[in-house]
Amino acid sequence: MDLSNISETLIAGKADELRKMVEEGVKENINPADILNQGLLPGMDAVGKKWKAGDMFMPEVLRSAKAMSISMDFLRPLLKDDDVGNAGTMIIGTVAGDLHDIGKDLAAMMFEGAGYNVINIGIDQSNENFVDAVKEHKCNLLGMSALLTTTMPRMGEVINSLKEAGIRDQVTVIIGGAPVTEEFAREIGADLYAPNAGSAVDITREYLQNKN
Ligand code: B1M
Numbered sequence: 001m002d003l004s005n006i007s008e009t010l011i012a013g014k015a016d017e018l019r020k021m022v023e024e025g026v027k028e029n030i031n032p033a034d035i036l037n038q039g040l041l042p043g044m045d046a047v048g049k050k051w052k053a054g055d056m057f058m059p060e061v062l063r064s065a066k067a068m069s070i071s072m073d074f075l076r077p078l079l080k081d082d083d084v085g086n087a088g089t090m091i092i093g094t095v096a097g098d099l100h101d102i103g104k105d106l107a108a109m110m111f112e113g114a115g116y117n118v119i120n121i122g123i124d125q126s127n128e129n130f131v132d133a134v135k136e137h138k139c140n141l142l143g144m145s146a147l148l149t150t151t152m153p154r155m156g157e158v159i160n161s162l163k164e165a166g167i168r169d170q171v172t173v174i175i176g177g178a179p180v181t182e183e184f185a186r187e188i189g190a191d192l193y194a195p196n197a198g199s200a201v202d203i204t205r206e207y208l209q210n211k212n
Contacts, residue, residue, distance in 0.1 A: 159173060
């Protein structure tokens with residue numbers, strides 16, 4: 001099987017077809033890690049690039065993200081720990097009092113596509129839950145999303161709680177969401193702000209490269 005067909009089917013957002021191809025690949029004894037690294041990840045990377053360039057629109061990106069997610073549900077149990085998450089572990093969630101998850105889930109998929117082991121803790125997550133998740137999973141990246149002006153302050157509170165717990169330096173903190181700005185990110189002491197999910201991975205990569 002030509003794994004570039006998997007990338008193409010993912011970009012086209014054909015979830016059922018993609019899942020069948022992935023299953024077929026496994027039946028043909030193709031290493032699941034190769035299906036991920038040479039098929040799905042390049043496909044998701046291309047989706048991110050096309051979206052950024054304005055060559056794909058939101059509903060198409062969501063279809064591709066959903067297709068990736070369905071195929072990953074099948075593939076994940078077959079992968080060894082070493083096969084995924086080379087870039088590190090990311091905790092991502094929407095802050096307390098906020099139920100919006102579409103943008104957050106898109107960002108999660110982009111990071112998963114970039115090789116992060118992404119633990120998506122969901123919506124309406126208390127400050128304590130964020131801190132506990134960072135501690136439990138020893139992650140190196142924390143992503144927070146807020147869509148309401150009333151819930152944005154929770155992001156700063158989580159950062160303060162990380163400081164109080166003595167683990168602020170363990171994680172790079174990236175924030176996003178429609179009302180969030182670069183200036184706000186600076187004010188609350190986040191490391192990074194991403195205006196959209198497509199650019200979030202590049203912004204993180206660049207920051208970490210310059211840091212190391
Ligand atoms: Co709500 N809502 N909503 N809503 N909702 C907004 C956000 C609002 C702007 C609509 C408006 O009034 N024009 C407004 C907020 C006003 C404000 O505070 N400034 C609003 C309101 C007021 C409310 C309620 C209070 C309404 C009510 O009940 N009276 C209520 C609050 C509920 C709550 O959260 N407690 C509410 C409820 C809902 C629904 C549940 C009905 C639904 C959410 C469904 C869901 O998410 N599963 C909903 C929706 C859909 C919206 C709008 C229409 C669309 C949001 C969305 O998904 N956009 C929104 C209006 C709008 O934005 N046009 C609105 C698409 C998504 C891809 O974009 O999430 O911005 P976005 O994500 C972007 C970037 O921001 C960035 O990348 C994404 C893609 O590029 N990004 C990140 C986001 N998170 C990131 C994290 C990163 C990096 C980038 O790294 C970690």
